[in-house]
Amino acid sequence: MSDAWVAGAVDAGSGEAGPVRPLVAASWRRSVRARVSLEGAARVELDEEELAAYRDGHPLSAAMPVIRELMGTYATDGEHLLAVCDSAGRMLWVEGHPGTLRKARAMNFVAGARWSESAAGTNAPGTAIAVDRPVQVVAAEHFRRPVRAWTCAAAPLHDPLSGRVIGAVDITGGDRLAHPHSLGFVQAVARAAESQLALLGPPERPGGIRLSALGRDEAVLSLAGRRVRLSRRHSEILVLLAHRPEGVGGEELLTLLYEDESVTPVTLRAELSRLRALLGPDVLRSRPYRLAGVVDADFATVDRRLASGAVSAAAGEYAGPLLPASLAPGVVRLRERLADRLRAALVDRGDPGLLADWAYSAWGEEDVVVWRALCSAVPSPQLPPVRARLDSLEAELTAGATGSQRTGAHPRR
CATH class of the missing domain: 1.20.5 (Single alpha-helices involved in coiled-coils or other helix-helix interfaces)
Structure with a gap:
């Protein structure tokens, strides 16, 4: 069915995709936009030595005992596979029934291969990461022809402190997985894995404020044991204040927030009043406007990593552009500056894995500078x-x- 759609039998611009589920049709469109071929297999990017070192240091390694306990026997007895990938869609662990593992090798469904949606087309783990929700993909719903004999269900895995996606857990096999219970099963496993990470992770600092604004239009604030999803305007305000811990005067904040010069200080004061009511008077202070206490902002962490030369760590922390939909002048400047610095560092480093993470991301799929650098960096077989x-x-x-x-x-x- 996807062959006909890709060939133009379905009008991608109209949003009509016949009997195809909207989630699948949207994924096919993203796959076409990312120039994924209908044929071929996923690209194996990590050899055994690189893979062992990478997954040993990955936060999801701490969740693998729980994932294996809940899924291992089910996968082996049912002739299925359990798989766990990172946030870039690289498979870290693929385990299960020996016969099914052999069959899966034909399409490179193996540890070390990249199965992000932008690299391999519609598939459960890659699409679950792309949309940040549990996904089931049944047979012909897969974008690539060689994968259409398989059915899979996957759920994203999140960092318990920041809430950002750090990977996905997947169950892959044959037609017997084409049941709603498969999706519920991987959702339950994902929640158990996240709970395990929360138990093993460091506790939040008393009085600390954590702001996550990369790769999302609405920032998430962790404060005093609670997580608050902010409105878009409040997200912009907190990003600007986190960037300027010394504080920002009212007139300057007005110019940093609003493109429209006719917006009055009364509008800004009303927004700040609503934000203070949400956060508490001890968090947002005035004269100048500033945040009390130390703010751990994800975009600032990436900036610090770059300043210290830790390019790999910076790339790992970068979950996407800063408040990508924001038009606030101050946020736009911060977003472009951070992206430009990281892109330049990646090109200068020339590491094929880091370049591929950027190139196959939603924000890098049309970044010709990075694609050229990746062409120069990848080994000849790839x-x-x-x-x-x-x-x-x-x-x-x-x-x-x-x-x-x-x-x-x-x-x-």
Whole structure:
């Protein structure tokens, strides 16, 4: 069914996809936009030595005993596979029935392979990470032809403190998994794994404030044992104040927040009053506006990692652009500055794994600079699919620039 859709039998622009579930149709569209081929297998990026070192240091290694206890016997007895991947869709563990493991190798469903949606098309673990919700993908709902004999269900795994996605847990097998119980099962396993991580993780600092604003339009604030999802405007205010711990005057904050110069200080004071009621008077102070106590902001952590030269750590902490939908001038400048610094550091480092994480992300799928760097960095056996992606991207950019010039518009950069 996806062949016909990709060929144009279904109008992607209309949003109509016949009997296809909306979640699957949306995933197919993202797969097409990411230039995923209908044929081929996932790319294996980590050899045994690299994989062992990477997963030993990954936070999900602490959850594996619980995941194996809950899923191991079920997977082996049912001729299924249990799999756990990182937030970039790289498989860290693939275990289960020996015969099923052998069959899965034909499509590179193996540890060390990248199964993100942007790299391998619609599949349960990759799509669960992309949409941050549990997902079941049945047979022909998979984007790539070689995967359509399989059925899988996966749920994202979150860091218990920040709430950001750090991976996914998946059950993969045949038609017997095409049942709603499979989805409920992996959801329960994911919740148990997250609970285990919370028990083993460091406690929150008393009086500490944690702000997570990367890769999300609405920031999450962890404060005094509670987590608060903020509105978009409150998210912008807290990002700006976290960036300026010394405080910001009212007039300056107004210019940092609003594109429209006609917005009055009364509007800003009303927003700050609502935010103070939400957080408490001891957290948000005035004259100048500032946050009390130490704020642990995820975007500031990435900035510190870059400043110290820890590029790999910075890339690992980067969950996406800072408040990506925000148009607040001050946030836009922070977002672009951080992304530009990290991109430049990745290109300069030339590490194929780090470059691939960026290139196959939602924010990097059209970043021609990074795709060119990745082409120069990957080993020869892995080059053909990367080269094909880059050629396709450059052709589209050239065509777009030519079309813009014909109509007198500025060429796309």
